[in-house]
Amino acid sequence: MAPTMDTTTPTVDIKEMHEEAHPMKGGDDLNSYSQNSCYQRGVIDAAKIVIIEGVTEKLDLESNLSTFDPSKPFRIADFGCSTGPNTFFAMQNIVDAVAQKYKSLKENVPEFHVFFNDHVNNDFNILFRSLPQNREYFAAGVPGSFYTRVFPKASLHFAHCSYALHWLSKVPMEIQDKNSPAFNKGRIHYTGTEKHAVKAYFGQFQKDMITFLKARAQEIVGGGLMIIQIPGLPSGEVLFSRTGAGMLHFLLGSSLMELVGLGIISEESVDSFNLPQYHPSIEELEMVIEMNNGFTLEKVGALNHPMKNLPFDVQMTSLQVRAVMEGILTDHFGEKILDQLFEIYTKKLQENYNVFDKEIRRDADLFLVLRRKSN
Amino acid sequence: MAPTMDTTTPTVDIKEMHEEAHPMKGGDDLNSYSQNSCYQRGVIDAAKIVIIEGVTEKLDLESNLSTFDPSKPFRIADFGCSTGPNTFFAMQNIVDAVAQKYKSLKENVPEFHVFFNDHVNNDFNILFRSLPQNREYFAAGVPGSFYTRVFPKASLHFAHCSYALHWLSKVPMEIQDKNSPAFNKGRIHYTGTEKHAVKAYFGQFQKDMITFLKARAQEIVGGGLMIIQIPGLPSGEVLFSRTGAGMLHFLLGSSLMELVGLGIISEESVDSFNLPQYHPSIEELEMVIEMNNGFTLEKVGALNHPMKNLPFDVQMTSLQVRAVMEGILTDHFGEKILDQLFEIYTKKLQENYNVFDKEIRRDADLFLVLRRKSN
Ligand SMILES: Nc1ncnc2c1ncn2[C@@H]1O[C@H](CSCC[C@H](N)C(=O)O)[C@@H](O)[C@H]1O
Numbered sequence: 132m133a134p135t136m137d138t139t140t141p142t143v144d145i146k147e148m149h150e151e152a153h154p155m156k157g158g159d160d161l162n163s164y165s166q167n168s169c170y171q172r173g174v175i176d177a178a179k180i181v182i183i184e185g186v187t188e189k190l191d192l193e194s195n196l197s198t199f200d201p202s203k204p205f206r207i208a209d210f211g212c213s214t215g216p217n218t219f220f221a222m223q224n225i226v227d228a229v230a231q232k233y234k235s236l237k238e239n240v241p242e243f244h245v246f247f248n249d250h251v252n253n254d255f256n257i258l259f260r261s262l263p264q265n266r267e268y269f270a271a272g273v274p275g276s277f278y279t280r281v282f283p284k285a286s287l288h289f290a291h292c293s294y295a296l297h298w299l300s301k302v303p304m305e306i307q308d309k310n311s312p313a314f315n316k317g318r319i320h321y322t323g324t325e326k327h328a329v330k331a332y333f334g335q336f337q338k339d340m341i342t343f344l345k346a347r348a349q350e351i352v353g354g355g356l357m358i359i360q361i362p363g364l365p366s367g368e369v370l371f372s373r374t375g376a377g378m379l380h381f382l383l384g385s386s387l388m389e390l391v392g393l394g395i396i397s398e399e400s401v402d403s404f405n406l407p408q409y410h411p412s413i414e415e416l417e418m419v420i421e422m423n424n425g426f427t428l429e430k431v432g433a434l435n436h437p438m439k440n441l442p443f444d445v446q447m448t449s450l451q452v453r454a455v456m457e458g459i460l461t462d463h464f465g466e467k468i469l470d471q472l473f474e475i476y477t478k479k480l481q482e483n484y485n486v487f488d489k490e491i492r493r494d495a496d497l498f499l500v501l502r503r504k505s506n
Numbered sequence: 507m508a509p510t511m512d513t514t515t516p517t518v519d520i521k522e523m524h525e526e527a528h529p530m531k532g533g534d535d536l537n538s539y540s541q542n543s544c545y546q547r548g549v550i551d552a553a554k555i556v557i558i559e560g561v562t563e564k565l566d567l568e569s570n571l572s573t574f575d576p577s578k579p580f581r582i583a584d585f586g587c588s589t590g591p592n593t594f595f596a597m598q599n600i601v602d603a604v605a606q607k608y609k610s611l612k613e614n615v616p617e618f619h620v621f622f623n624d625h626v627n628n629d630f631n632i633l634f635r636s637l638p639q640n641r642e643y644f645a646a647g648v649p650g651s652f653y654t655r656v657f658p659k660a661s662l663h664f665a666h667c668s669y670a671l672h673w674l675s676k677v678p679m680e681i682q683d684k685n686s687p688a689f690n691k692g693r694i695h696y697t698g699t700e701k702h703a704v705k706a707y708f709g710q711f712q713k714d715m716i717t718f719l720k721a722r723a724q725e726i727v728g729g730g731l732m733i734i735q736i737p738g739l740p741s742g743e744v745l746f747s748r749t750g751a752g753m754l755h756f757l758l759g760s761s762l763m764e765l766v767g768l769g770i771i772s773e774e775s776v777d778s779f780n781l782p783q784y785h786p787s788i789e790e791l792e793m794v795i796e797m798n799n800g801f802t803l804e805k806v807g808a809l810n811h812p813m814k815n816l817p818f819d820v821q822m823t824s825l826q827v828r829a830v831m832e833g834i835l836t837d838h839f840g841e842k843i844l845d846q847l848f849e850i851y852t853k854k855l856q857e858n859y860n861v862f863d864k865e866i867r868r869d870a871d872l873f874l875v876l877r878r879k880s881n
């Protein structure tokens with residue numbers, strides 16, 4: 132007979148809170164995220180210089196060689212990695228920059244352990260099957276929301292999060308409450324002029340970011356870096372609808388309303404559909420980081436996206452938006468409407484070609500370099 | 507412009523060698539491994555006592571508190587985890603036993619980080635989605651063959667491998683070579699009487715085990731334990747065909763030959779199909795462990811499988827064999843033959859009911875408790 136055991140190990144708080152999860156379209160076919168994420172790839176490319184400078188200037192290995200002992204593995208995590216391939220470029224950029232830093236100090240280069248995090252319903256099978264053959268690191272997948280703890284205490288040396296933190300854990304309640312001044316009738320997102328709706332969205336963002344930072348502060352070693360890219364609001368701008376993402380969301384909303392006009396979906400169903408996203412300003416980001424108090428903000432700014440100067444590509448943009456939104460749209464409206472919806476959407480993008488012109492489109496892909504305080 | 511970087515980080519040897527991969531049937535439907543692995547579950551249950559005793563007697567935390575520092579994560583890996591749920595029971599058993607050990611020493615209990623390893627084409631999506639909600643550990647998936655390095659140096663405190671190491675990295679070449687005395691005509695595995703075939707199979711097993719132990723010796727910290735369960739040959743027996751697995755394989759081979767008789771598949775195709783499995787004796791295991799020299803063999807023996815005393819269940823056994831073999835059979839023969847093949851197979855199991863009787867069936871589920879030398 133087995134001895135009886137005391138199994139009351141102190142429970143780590145790793146339960147998923149009630150939360151929405153809308154992973155990008157899995158697989159690797161024509162409509163998949165992996166085939167339609169070149170905008171996000173542009174972000175990764177533009178962020179390469181941020182990573183290199185961040186590591187060179189801000190990763191203080193010299194005075195922390197016990198924490199960053201090259202005979203021990205150097206652990207890196209990508210939060211919200213999706214199915215690749217963007218995450219692989221980002222991770223290689225970090226590995227290269229960190230290796231270079233060790234070499235410049237005449238230290239051995241540690242072995243790298245790279246952790247790919249995303250929602251549990253992300254397509255990890257595709258991610259794993261497309262891992263680069265010649266990678267210079269050991270790879271692991273970590274399922275679970277980054278709004279919870281997903282790693283042991285002080286186990287990461289480097290965290291990365293690109294184009295994921297604008298996804299809120301849920302749509303704020305007021306937005307879907309008919310009796311609230313924040314009720315978002317006939318739209319699927321805020322444009323910036325609806326004071327109450329914007330406030331509700333920002334409230335949710337603040338809550339989520341605080342949860343995120345608190346979890347990461349526990350997981351990252353003192354002196355460890357976290358580099359974040361997030362679509363945000365350009366400096367000095369208050370209207371989300373004047374950014375590329377804002378316009379894309381607005382037109383997706385009016386495409387849905389066109390389906391309402393055609394009697395294909397109900398107005399109700401559009402009223403009760405809202406995007407769980409927030410695109411913050413630099414000031415808003417600075418505020419939440421200060422509130423958390425676990426990190427110093429070493430650098431912040433806007434990326435120079437390589438596609439900024441390219442002509443607007445209607446077809447590609449439509450496919451990209453679909454790869455990102457297909458999951459959340461299907462959950463709410465069912466699969467049937469998708470083809471027609473994106474036909475209308477493509478048409479609308481075409482009609483608004485001029486609005487998307489680079490002079491008018493004012494995107495801001497923000498980056499942050501944070502350092503975990505050593506306390 | 508980005509500064510140019512020296513990217514010649516010393517490459518870790520993590521490339522997959524040319525190797526076969528036959529993961530268990532994914533998903534969670536009626537034919538899946540997750541629904542048809544109760545024999546393997548029995549192994550896990552029987553091994554619980556081995557784990558508890560192994561940890562209690564052989565995991566020397568006291569004199570290694572810097573390696574097993576409870577303020578740092580305690581890392582456990584399951585090699586060849588498949589899709590669950592068996593792996594979850596095994597991991598919980600280990601977590602409980604180790605936590606208990608720390609408590610008995612009046613130490614804090616560390617946070618646990620559990621790594622689930624299997625081939626890259628294993629169904630990790632199902633594995634992740636069925637992770638226990640109330641688990642007391644952080645979870646990660648690790649794709650890649652355990653016949654390669656899959657973890658950084660000295661990063662694991664505990665390794666586990668159940669019912670996986672009998673899978674060879676490939677069928678030994680001689681077995682499929684018409685001109686070799688080991689050529690395995692009309693059979694799909696050895697029965698034990700074909701001297702040359704058995705020798706070729708054992709040679710491959712030896713090579714693979716040495717590769718496995720070498721990789722694990724690098725990954726496991728000095729003093730860390732590795733517990734292995736593997737279907738083997740009962741003590742004193744030389745004929746594999748007298749074990750349950752041996753009989754099951756023999757009858758699968760003759761079912762295939764019946765399809766040849768019916769003109770459904772060619773004799774050639776059966777001759778060129780062989781199972782990449784070896785079921786070793788305790789003596790053979792002792793030999794390879796000694797050759798490796800990185801581990802001490804702390805315990806070895808046969809498990810007391812809870813199903814040993816149950817009547818033989820034809821239908822369940824047929825489903826189990828199918829969940830395990832469907833992948834490898836489909837790769838070679840195509841999907842079309844499966845239903846008919848397993849109809850014939852079930853009939854044959856029925857006809858041989860008496861042979862499977864518990865008096866005659868002489869299974870041996872072996873276990874090993876190894877300890878990484880501290881050198
Ligand atoms: N709470 C959360 N936890 C983990 N992943 C999340 C998340 N919220 C959103 N995500 C993930 O964030 C990803 C955004 S897409 C961006 C993917 C990748 N970083 C790239 O740059 O290409 C999606 O895969 C989505 O599932």
Ligand SMILES: Nc1ncnc2c1ncn2[C@@H]1O[C@H](CSCC[C@H](N)C(=O)O)[C@@H](O)[C@H]1O
Binds near residue numbers: 585588589593670
């Ligand atoms: N070289 C290898 N590397 C990793 N996994 C392997 C492997 N060879 C076989 N396996 C895996 O070993 C598993 C055997 S089935 C046993 C699963 C589980 N341990 C249980 O006890 O239920 C399969 O999932 C198979 O894919």
